[in-house]
Amino acid sequence: MESGTGVEQRAALLTWPRKTLTYQVINLSAAQSAYVKRKLYKNLYKVFGVPIWMDRTELSSQASSGQKILNVTSTEKRNFEVGAPCLIYTNESTYEYGEIDSFTSNQITLVGNLTYTWDADTDVYPLLQGRLQQTQDLMNLTSAYSKFTVTVVEV
Structure with a gap:
């Protein structure tokens, strides 16, 4: 693919449309909330199996x-x-x-x-093997309950 100025432009060549999943997760304890936050922040750039x-x-x-x-x-x-x-x-x-x-x-x-x-x-x-979007919505509803909106894009 070439840009308008004639400079080379890189693009992924895929033979299928990529799937995107968005889930809303509600954790029912402070321990679950802390666990999910740790996993999300530690592994944000890794490939997840969702x-x-x-x-x-x-x-x-x-x-x-x-x-x-x-x-x-x-x-x-x-x-x-x-x-x-x-x-x-x-x-x-x-x-x-x-x-x-x-x-x-x-x-x-x-x-x-x-x-x-x-x-x-x-x-x-x-x-679905995919990567998390960099911006995730994490909201503490109370000291124990939390809500997460997670978006994953297929790799």
Whole structure:
């Protein structure tokens, strides 16, 4: 691409439109608020794996430790992609990350084996790999409650 003055201009050549996600998060304790603030400030320029919460699917059967296959209710019309990460999630301290090798309408095959065993009905989310926008909206509602608006742009 060339600028109007004839000087070279750099531009990223992408074959797909970049996704942008904006989430509003409310923390219910002072400890959660402090944790999120520390993570945001420390890792602002790193690439994050952000769950696409609205594209949730569930395991339709138990996924055992040591296997690569996740049987899920559906992957259709969700942002699961080959080579992209996915998240098996129960709560903020019980989760596992995996890279998608292939998938069909009701099965996801991971590159590596599972570390843990997951029950049927456990949530599975696609992850968007992206960077946080430099300006984030952080607001303390009370001494314990806080609200964050976080915007992530796909890399």
